[in-house]
Amino acid sequence: MTADEELAERLGRSIVLVGLMGSGKSCVGRRLAARLKVAFIDSDAEFEAAAGCTISDYFARFGEPSFRDGERKVIARLMEGEPKVLATGGGAFVDPETRARIKDEAISVWIRADLDLLVKRTSGRDHRPLLKTGDPREILARLMEARYPLYAEADIVVDTTDEPPEVTVAKIIDQLAILSEPKA
Ligand SMILES: Nc1ncnc2c1ncn2[C@@H]1O[C@H](COP(=O)(O)OP(=O)(O)O)[C@@H](O)[C@H]1O
Ligand SMILES: O=C(O)C1=C[C@@H](OP(=O)(O)O)[C@@H](O)[C@H](O)C1
Numbered sequence: 345m346t347a348d349e350e351l352a353e354r355l356g357r358s359i360v361l362v363g364l365m366g367s368g369k370s371c372v373g374r375r376l377a378a379r380l381k382v383a384f385i386d387s388d389a390e391f392e393a394a395a396g397c398t399i400s401d402y403f404a405r406f407g408e409p410s411f412r413d414g415e416r417k418v419i420a421r422l423m424e425g426e427p428k429v430l431a432t433g434g435g436a437f438v439d440p441e442t443r444a445r446i447k448d449e450a451i452s453v454w455i456r457a458d459l460d461l462l463v464k465r466t467s468g469r470d471h472r473p474l475l476k477t478g479d480p481r482e483i484l485a486r487l488m489e490a491r492y493p494l495y496a497e498a499d500i501v502v503d504t505t506d507e508p509p510e511v512t513v514a515k516i517i518d519q520l521a522i523l524s525e526p527k528a
């Protein structure tokens with residue numbers, strides 16, 4: 345068994361990634377799960393599979409409140425079963441019920457990034473409906489203000505800069521190892 349697999353076993357709980365759009369939850373989550381040899385699940389992808397349409401289409405047809413209801417239900421279902429790495433959508437941890445569930449049942453990791461980096465990392469694709477309603481930088485800045493105090497409730501905070509995803513994964517593993525150490 346590798347040291348990473350031993351770490352996953354010691355933790356014995358799912359690892360849930362939270363943070364703003366573009367912080368890298370989906371990208372880093374997949375790589376983290378591969379290192380820990382556990383399943384990787386992305387709540388946005390699961391939502392789309394359950395809804396039968398993209399998140400953008402869902403927002404356009406049913407609106408954000410309906411998306412949030414569905415997201416809450418999907419995450420409750422995904423939290424069941426074997427420990428895994430779960431990448432959430434950026435708004436998931438803002439929901440009080442989902443936040444309580446994650447804090448109760450899993451290890452939460454906030455991937456924190458500054459505004460410039462978030463703008464840069466979200467600029468390439470247009471699958472995020474919230475960023476299409478105005479200037480992405482202004483929207484992300486507003487969301488930072490509203491959400492950072494809530495993301496701060498996560499068990500672990502990892503700062504990501506302009507670095508390869510593998511570096512962010514290594515930072516998370518270091519923090520998880522510290523968390524898993526027996527208390528003296
Ligand atoms: N260190 C890094 N961590 C995560 N993503 C990175 C990193 N460096 C570059 N990226 C890129 O930034 C984007 C992050 O997007 P994504 O993983 O979808 O974020 P989120 O799921 O948090 O919205 C991806 O295109 C990814 O390739
Ligand atoms: O921050 C948000 O409210 C959202 C983030 C998105 O996921 P990512 O954070 O993975 O981009 C997706 O769930 C949806 O577009 C809404």
Ligand SMILES: [Mg+2]
Nearest residue numbers: 369370388432
């Ligand atoms: Mg994502």
